[in-house]
Amino acid sequence: MEYILLILPYMLKGLGTTLIVFAITAIVSIPLGFVLALARLRGNKALSRAVQTYILIMRGTPLLLQLIFIYLGLPLVGITLDRLPASLLAFILNYAAYFAEIFRAGIESIPQGQYEAGRVLGLKEHEIFLKVVLPQVVKRVIPPTANELMTLVKDTSLVYVVGMGDVLRAAKIAAVRDVTLIPLGLAGVLYLIVIGILTMLLKKAETRLSYYR
Amino acid sequence: MEYILLILPYMLKGLGTTLIVFAITAIVSIPLGFVLALARLRGNKALSRAVQTYILIMRGTPLLLQLIFIYLGLPLVGITLDRLPASLLAFILNYAAYFAEIFRAGIESIPQGQYEAGRVLGLKEHEIFLKVVLPQVVKRVIPPTANELMTLVKDTSLVYVVGMGDVLRAAKIAAVRDVTLIPLGLAGVLYLIVIGILTMLLKKAETRLSYYR
Amino acid sequence: GAKEQTPTTPPVPKDNTADIKARGEIIVGLDDTFVPMGFRDAAGNFTGFDVELAAEAAKRMGLKVKFQPIDWTLKETELDSKNIDLIWNGYTITDSRKEKVNFTTPYLDNSQAIVTMADSEIKSKADLAGKAVATQTASSAYEAISADAETMKGFKDGEPVLFDTYDDAFRDLEAGRVDAIVADLILARYYTAQRGTEKYAFLDDNFGDEEYGIGVRKSDVSLLAELNKAMDDMKKDGTAAAISIKWFGENIVK
Amino acid sequence: MLKITDLSKSFGGKQVFSGISAEFEKGRIYSITGPSGVGKTTLLRCLTLLEKQDSGTITIDDMPLEEKRLSIGLVFQSFNLFPHMSALENITFPLIRVKGVSKQEAETIARGLLEDLGLQDKADFYEHMLSGGQRQRVAIARAMALAPDFLFFDEPTSALDEDLSESVGNVMLKLKEKGMGIIVITHDLDFAKKISDEVYLLRETLIRRELDA
Amino acid sequence: MLKITDLSKSFGGKQVFSGISAEFEKGRIYSITGPSGVGKTTLLRCLTLLEKQDSGTITIDDMPLEEKRLSIGLVFQSFNLFPHMSALENITFPLIRVKGVSKQEAETIARGLLEDLGLQDKADFYEHMLSGGQRQRVAIARAMALAPDFLFFDEPTSALDEDLSESVGNVMLKLKEKGMGIIVITHDLDFAKKISDEVYLLRETLIRRELDA
């Protein structure tokens, strides 16, 4: 217990990094994923294929390598990014691809009749999408989106490759220094708390949307 | 080029580990995820809550820590598993939780009328589930399942913590030894090929199921 | 964007020493899980044998020191891209590394020791035949084993079991899933001391001797010279010995 | 005999109907009419165990309804066809499963019914390729094929023209001859009068209507 | 004037109808009858740009239909209500968006229509809480609220009893008075005769029927 209090401050500092990377990535990559999903479904053929290729590459290679590429590869062509911006860029580009596929499936699952009703009523395409389709999509994509968000919380630990210290890194350092698995257990608990809160929030959102079927 | 041919055999050996862990995890955790989803949706209250807690813990803590716990923690209480079984156990338990949530959402998205029609026709509950609901669920869960499977391909690299060598570690070893980033790029290409094939197969499945709406 | 002019001759690499001086700060790259050479204390401050050496050397060069954690896999690339100025973290001098970086004069001797549990029947290198032998991924120990292909082929599965950290390797040794560990002697001594020296045995055989040095960018020749001088001074006036005694209980700096 | 005793049902405190008592014999056709929203569908849902009444009992041949599940059938107002099965499969699948009929025999029965209802050339169509009236007829054929003791129809001719309504009526009369008891919800009084032995009006409770009223 | 010239449509090589030419005036009501599956819904879908005809043209006041999108409205055979909006919102949302009416005004209009159709107490119900006939009436109110030049109804009384059919008929007559042109697909010849100025039969092509036939 005393030991936990001793290592907790530095672990919490690491948790701060974890949360920042998580929050910014989530906030940016979710809308970006939507745009990509739309481009894939509604864009012209060239755009749609470009997005598919983008998604293939982003999902097809490890985020770790993408991070290395952006942080250490881009400087070779003259683009030098700092640690945090480089990490955020890699995370956002990567996660947007995953979200894009989830949203594509969600959009495709809305019955054609909903679009047709909107069109015949004279609504504009963007109104149909934003006010008729999107609210129904949101309800359907919450569970797979939750999966990705939880993976994201833990994936943030990859920032160690650019030399940033997150909560898991902090735990590892303490574990090897003090020859004990306790810090790793503590990291597990901290993750669990973060994801427990996330689960609660998402469940609330799901419940709020259960007023219709 | 010559260099690539030199390191390729060892990389491919690592790829073998990647593929074995991927395949076995996928084959076992997908059905297990279905069972968990069912237990959560249809089980009595206690079972449903137990499954929810299980899912919270599995998604709430990093797979890395679960792996360490199973491989290095369990021996402390007298259960010593070998590298591969320990890895597979951790991967299966972890991924089953993610799949469970995807399938739960898929099952919930099937209109109530489908169950009601089955019941009134006199079909047994398991017949309704297997022959009426499941085929429609499969169609809807392919895209989020694809996301998880692709994450899994890359997550297999975590077996490094139990001392197993996958393609990414093979690349890292070569990178450090030969002081070059080429092996990492090669690993990226190998991943891309595996996931490219996976994408094709899943797309085919999606297309095959597009005969109905 | 503007069109890039492709230079006809490769640019002469610029010596960055002046820039570093101007900045007043030298950046030392390290793996902050590398006990006891470079890691962090409970409060998150950098500490360790190499860290203290580096801090003292920087002071003598009139520079502030900044420690930058890096992924050990990428250390030379980090050096090239000037994210760091030095690799200083139990960095073993090898031929392939010499092609990419300049090394200072070696400051520490090391050997690749073989560690077993105290009650092990393994008494010599030859006894390793058919046994599971562990070491750290991408470590110099792994390179040393690879260099002794004859012995390595005798291992169970024909290759060592690789762990991310020696910590994990020692836990696996205790769980009985591996029979021996090959590790930098300096690290192995530290680890066994932490976990209880009496539990382990060190074999007389080893996988060869080697030396630690500090990695400097090829271009930064004046920095290399100044660093060598600072290290020499520290060895001569006993500062290095004092740091060594603090961390290892004896003076092992050469 | 299907016997209802003192049945009531409400939704969220709002009474739909109450105090319904009635007896329905095999080998007779009963029509139930009543304004929209009065609870006709709800009544049929209670009679098929899809909705739990607030109070009252339902028995078939003096046995609780729960034990006579297979003696009842229902054609839904909203059809509830299985979208992943062709028109033919919608009919044969429950036949094979519930009645243990061979596949070949099931197809013969199904094709016969499709022909009776003018759908001989739609056997291989999926729901989304069928017109409203075609869907309705497939749903009718599916329920009829199982030949339960009591078969309920919820507005079975809503999407059908006079000729087709007559065909459906004729099929019902054939089933009645064979001893089936039939309850039809309909707005079409002519249709009701033509085929029914008794006509009821639902309006808070079930009231017998004189046929020549 | 809505003018159709030589319209034909087929699905997968199978002709649905061909050579349809007709003129429909504002301020008149037209009924179209025809057997199930003959293409009535398909015709209305062509008239609302939801389906592309194989050949032929449709104009309104000599302008191509595409440019007169807002002059047409449709009540779907399958309603296509927006499930995440209440009955009231289903009506007010398009009104506000398309007509630029204030929220308050839209609600007044919507409540008036709901009252006309006997749904005053269902304004806040969602689709899944409405009976079949109630859904149909909401769909009718939604389309009527926009007061297009031409309004098409696809079996608007299929789920309605006589009294409600009459209410719907009366509302249609009111709209006609105001100058709207109305085309109704119906199986109910009595209803057709009562409200229509002209009755057509669809059977491969569109044939005018004598009203007193």
Ligand SMILES: Nc1ncnc2c1ncn2[C@@H]1O[C@H](COP(=O)(O)OP(=O)(O)OP(=O)(O)O)[C@@H](O)[C@H]1O
């Ligand atoms: N996607 C499709 N593929 C093949 N055939 C189709 C498709 N959609 C419709 N059809 C066919 O086109 C024909 C006309 O359908 P439509 O829905 O227009 O009929 P309808 O006159 O409205 O019938 P109902 O009165 O039953 O609603 C039907 O025979 C139907 O099977």
Ligand SMILES: Nc1ncnc2c1ncn2[C@@H]1O[C@H](COP(=O)(O)OP(=O)(O)OP(=O)(O)O)[C@@H](O)[C@H]1O
């Ligand atoms: N989940 C629900 N919550 C609240 N009210 C409901 C719910 N389900 C049904 N109702 C109400 O119960 C009443 C009866 O509905 P039901 O579907 O049985 O009517 P019906 O007689 O079949 O009408 P129709 O002829 O229009 O099909 C309706 O007023 C409906 O609004």
Ligand SMILES: [Mg+2]
């Ligand atoms: Mg009803």
Ligand SMILES: [Mg+2]
């Ligand atoms: Mg139709």
